[in-house]
Amino acid sequence: MEFTKMHGLGNDFIVIYGEQTLPDHAEELALRWCDRYFGIGADGLVYILPSERADYRMRIINSDGSEAEQCGNAIRCVAKYVYDRGYVQGEEVTIETLGAGVQKVAIQSQEGRAVTVTVDMGQPVLDGLRVPTTIDSEQVVDIPIETDEASFRFTAVSMGNPHCVIYVDDAVNFDLNTWGPKLEAHPLFPKKVNVEFATVLDRRTVDMRVWERGAGPTLACGTGACATLVSSVLNGKTDREAEIRLKGGSLFIRWDEQDNRVYMTGPAAFVYTGNVTV
The missing domain is CATH 3.10.310.10 (Diaminopimelate Epimerase; Chain A, domain 1)
Known part of the structure; x- marks a missing residue:
């Protein structure tokens, strides 16, 4: 073949x-x-x-x-x-x-x-049960998530697949291999989840690293970049258009205020x- x-x-x-x-x-x-x-x-x-x-x-x-x-x-x-x-x-x-x-x-x-x-x-899905998470809420924004060793705060977004966005001090050097698998399979996510670790540099620039559900650490994740931009807007951290800088390069994401759709370039x-x- x-x-x-x-x-x-x-x-x-x-x-x-x-x-x-x-x-x-x-x-x-x-x-x-x-x-x-x-x-x-x-x-x-x-x-x-x-x-x-x-x-x-x-x-x-x-x-x-x-x-x-x-x-x-x-x-x-x-x-x-x-x-x-x-x-x-x-x-x-x-x-x-x-x-x-x-x-x-x-x-x-x-x-x-x-x-x-x-x-x-398309339009991001923010309803907790539809992402899906186990949280019955119209939006899951800046919510605590606990593991045996540490606690984080996350925002849940679906872009056709589920994402958990977590803000950290240094996404570029974050320990993906330790925390990625623990959060991917966390009980809050009935279908597991893609995990994005993000650091906001300014209103239009975000560093992000990703642990992908089913694949582990990858150099880039398009839906993850979209979820990160949506999460950053919901948390008041960025404008509705930003450069998401991944290990493999940059994606440019825009969440349109008129049609509520996310555009990735x-x-x-x-x-x-x-x-x-x-």
Whole structure:
């Protein structure tokens, strides 16, 4: 089977195009192919499939075999893939996702190649039970969360997948490997959670590091960047548009006050194409 290795700010994926449905053994394939020592190596396995509601449908299997409802970096990669290969007409693409429905994507191109991609990520979900958390509240903002060793305060946001945003003094050097797994599986989150550790530098700049549910520490997380901007607005820390600086580079996020939708702009890149045994 042919695959294409792609990444969005270092958040990397094995992209498969041409299948009609998600294989029954996709979990097994993700576990095998995403292994960085015995496989191709990636944060996730992405299938670009036909859709009855959009130009294409995206399915994402994390490196641990679980399925993600949405992924901001993956959707930019999918948009670049179909645009650069001429599979869509014009510079607007619609992509169906499992958790966020059909999302509109705008391509900014040069010489027939997508350079940056802007995704309408939809309206953030703030209701506690819908994120989901176990907290029955219209918003879950600056709430204590306890572990055996420490306590934090978090804000919950869903961007089609659940996020827990925590503000720390130094996100760049924060110990992800210690606290990420403890918070991902915390009882407050019935479907586990993506955990973002953020440091606000000014009203339009935030450093963020992420522990992704099902993948661990990654270089970037598009939905996490969106959740961080929404959380920062709710906590009065930033304006509604900001640069979210991740380990792999920056994403530019805007939470529109008129339509309540979040817009993400960033790059996507090809690495190589190869063949793998199914």
